[in-house]
Structure formats: structure tokens, C-alpha cells
Amino acid sequence: MKKRRFSQILRAALLFSALAAMSGTALAANTPEAGKAKYIWKMATLAPKDVGWAIHVKGLLIPWVRDVSKGEVFIKVYWGGVMGDEKSVINKMGVGQLQGAGFSGQGTVLLCPEFAVMELPFLFNNWAEVDYIKDKMTETMDVYMAKKGVKLLLWNDQDFDQIYSVKYKFDSLDQFPKAKFFTWYGTVEEAVFRRLGTSPIVVDVPEAPTAVRQGIADSAIGPSLFMIGAQMYSVIRYVNPVKIRYSPSPIVVTLAAWKSLPKVFADAFAKDRYRLVKEYCARTRVDGDKGIAAMLKYGVQMVKMKPEVEAEMRKRTRPVWDELAGKLYPRQLLDEVMRNLADYRAGRRS
Numbered sequence: 001m002k003k004r005r006f007s008q009i010l011r012a013a014l015l016f017s018a019l020a021a022m023s024g025t026a027l028a029a030n031t032p033e034a035g036k037a038k039y040i041w042k043m044a045t046l047a048p049k050d051v052g053w054a055i056h057v058k059g060l061l062i063p064w065v066r067d068v069s070k071g072e073v074f075i076k077v078y079w080g081g082v083m084g085d086e087k088s089v090i091n092k093m094g095v096g097q098l099q100g101a102g103f104s105g106q107g108t109v110l111l112c113p114e115f116a117v118m119e120l121p122f123l124f125n126n127w128a129e130v131d132y133i134k135d136k137m138t139e140t141m142d143v144y145m146a147k148k149g150v151k152l153l154l155w156n157d158q159d160f161d162q163i164y165s166v167k168y169k170f171d172s173l174d175q176f177p178k179a180k181f182f183t184w185y186g187t188v189e190e191a192v193f194r195r196l197g198t199s200p201i202v203v204d205v206p207e208a209p210t211a212v213r214q215g216i217a218d219s220a221i222g223p224s225l226f227m228i229g230a231q232m233y234s235v236i237r238y239v240n241p242v243k244i245r246y247s248p249s250p251i252v253v254t255l256a257a258w259k260s261l262p263k264v265f266a267d268a269f270a271k272d273r274y275r276l277v278k279e280y281c282a283r284t285r286v287d288g289d290k291g292i293a294a295m296l297k298y299g300v301q302m303v304k305m306k307p308e309v310e311a312e313m314r315k316r317t318r319p320v321w322d323e324l325a326g327k328l329y330p331r332q333l334l335d336e337v338m339r340n341l342a343d344y345r346a347g348r349r350s
Contacts, residue, residue: 036071036074037071037072037073037074038072038073039069039072039073039074039257039260039261040073040074040076040099041065041073041074041075041076041099041100041253041257042076042078042097042098042099042100043075043076043077043078043098043099043100043101043102043251043253044077044078044082044083044084044089044092044098044101044102045057045077045078045079045080045081045101045102045103046080046081046085046086046104046107046205047079047080047102048079048080048229049077049079049080051225051228051229052225052229052284052287052291053102053156053225053249053284053287054077054079055283055287056280056283056284057077057102057251058077060276060279060280060283061075061154061251061276061280062075062077064272064276065269068265068268068269068272069261069265070265072265073261073265075100078098081205081206083098085204085205086101086103086104086106086107086110086111087107087110089101089103089107090107090110090111093149093150093254094149096254096256098254099253099254099256099257100150100153100251100252100253100254100257101251101252102156102249102250102251103249103250103251103252104158104247104249105119105158105161105185105245105247105248105249106184106185106186106205108247108248108249108250109186109187109188109328110186111145111148111150111252112141112144112145112148112150113328113329114141114144114328114329114330114333115141115144115248115250115329116186116187116188116324116328116329117328117329117333117334117337118133118246118248118337119188119245119246119247119248120188120245120320120321120324120334121188121192121244121245121314121317121318121320121321122243122244122245122313122314122317122318123245123246123321123337123341124160124243124246124341125243126243127160127285128344129341129344129345130157130246131278131281132340132341132344133337133340133341134155134274134277135274136340137336137337137340138152138155138273138274140333140336141155144333145250145252146255149254149255149256150252150253150254150255151252151253151254151255151257151258152250152252153250153251153252153253153269153273154250154251154273154276154277154280155248155250155277156248156249156250156251156277156280156281156284157246157247157248157249157281157284157285158223158247158248158249159223159224159225159246159247159284159285159288160241160243160245160246160247160288161221161222161223161244161245161246161247162221162222162223162224162239162240162241162242162292163219163220163221163239163240163242163244164219164220164221164222164227164232164236164238164239164240165179165218165219165220165236165237165238165240166212166218166219166235166236166237167179167218167219167237168218168219168238169238169240169301169303170219170238170240170242170303170305171240171303171304171305171306171309172309173196173309173312173313173316176193176196176197176198177196177197177198179198179218179219180201180216180217180218180219181193181198181200181201181217181219181220181221182200182201182202182203182208182211182212182216182217182219182220183200183201183202183203183220183221184202184203184204184205184208185221187324187327187328188245188320188324188328189221189245190202191320191323191324192244192245192317192320195316195317195319195320196313196316196317201216201217203217208220208230208232209230209231209232212232212235212236213235220232221244221245223247223288223291224239224288224289224291224292224295225287225288225291227291227295228291228294228295233294233295233298233300234298236295236300237300237301238300238301238302238303239292239295239296239300239301239302239303240302240303240304240305241292241302241304242304242305242310242313244313244317249284321334
């Protein structure tokens, strides 16, 4: 009964997003057959085809690509990890089997380690700061992505990921060493856990729900839509929405595919992508909030840190920024991010 009630809540929570995307989805369904298009982009993602980010790929990205290219670019998306994990997707892009992909925060850093600078603990305080950095630094990140053989088409968001647990509220820092966090996210997350006194359990994404249900792990950092998609809401007891990290979720195409386009199309995509990112992310941010709300109605309890506890958490994890500079990302890239954030925050105070 409870599971059925949650399904009803979740459908209601995501109804707005589905309705918002319906007209775009209909357009996507009418995309010209691949045989009639001049350029075929085969793209892969871990996202299931009917939830969250995928809705907006179908409702926004596909029609946008079709319209900008006047129907000459056809996108075929392989949903739900059918092309393998994100490392496999990167490899398939490298040999031309795929022309693009939509990545999670983890996959972003596998593809382009310099993007890890955007995922540092407590780097951003809110979405306005994220958007400002996107406006200022998308072209900077274009350069790093190009060195990896890809074009940054859309710099989208995964979420401000939350902390979830079966056992702990994380309203005090002494709970972190006791918790058994699972992690698949990579170097930044593992460094954060070390600073909090936690030894995480490394798993692959498909193993994560089983690890929690079997008691191998009891806590995690992640986006609400992942917790819902993995059906972990039935075992999770607490969610702490402290903005411990921002996770990007870019959509990229290979440079080979990008350079094969007529210049008029490439220029139009590059010019209009900022508008599309804003529209896409406005919708996914609503989805994330609705996902949390749905879990709260199911019975998951929200716990918020006291300001002094969050301040201590920030202090403990701040050394990660400098620790990884020169390893995952250049020091000058971190300096550029910090300089832009300082300018934005100074402008807000004046």
C-alpha cells in the first residue's frame, strides 16, 4: 500500500515536468528518419528514458538540434546504460561508435578531470552562483573539453547533491566516521570523505542499491532523482540537503562530429546553447526539488545542519581544493573560478 501511495506521489511530483515536455516530445517523435538526415549523432546516457533528465533531452535537446540544423542532424539516444558504464561510453566515443553522450557528475570527471574543480565541496552557495560561473567560464571549459576530443554542447546540472542515510541524520560531524558511505563518484568525493573521517566503500553504480539493502553500506551522497530511480527511498530514513557539492551533467559531442557540421550550424548551436541550458536546467532543478518532496511524503525525514556544524564541515573539507590543484585541475583554473565567484559576491553586496 505504501509503495503504491509513493508511486502516486511521484507521478504527481513529476507531472509538471512531463506536461512541460509533452509538446517537445511530440516534436522529437516527428524527427526525420535517420536515413533522411545528413548527420547522425548516436548518443548514450545512464539516465532511464522516461524520468527526470531524459524527459528534457526528448522535450528540449532533440527538437532544438533538429530546428537549429533544419532537420539535417538526427539524434539517436541509447538510454539507461545500454551502452555500458560511462567509462565504456567514453571509449566508444573515442573509436567513433558514439558521437556524443550525456554524463553524470562522475562521468564528467572521467571524461575531463579539469571539470572536477566545479565539484569541490561547498564551492557554490546557490544556483545563482552556478549560473554566473557558467556564463563566465563555459568557453574556458570548452578548451579543456576540446583537449579530450569533445565539444561541450550543453553545460547542464545533475543537482546540488544531498546526503542520504539509513541510520544517520548527519546533524553532527561525529556521525560521519561511523557511517558506511558507498561511493562511485571518484577522487573528489573520496577526498571529502577522508577529511570527514570516513572510509568509503567503492562500488559501481548498478551495485549501489544492493549494497545499501544488504547492509554493506548505509549512507550516500547523490541527487534525489537517482535515489528515486534506484528505488532507495524505501530503505533511506534521512536526507540532509546541505549543499556539500554541485554536480554538473554536461551533454557533449565528439569533435569529429562537431567539425563535420556546416559552419552555419555549428555557430548557431554555439550561440544558442546558453539559452537552452537555462531552460533545461530550470526544469531539472524543479524535478530535483519535487523528487525530495516526494520522498518526504513517503516518510523520509529531512534533517538540516545547524549553521555552526555546517561551518565546521566547510572548514574540514576546504583543504581538498588545494590538495587536488595540480592533480585533477590546474591551479590557475581554480584561481579563475574563485576570482569570478569573488566578483559575483562582491557585486551582490554592493
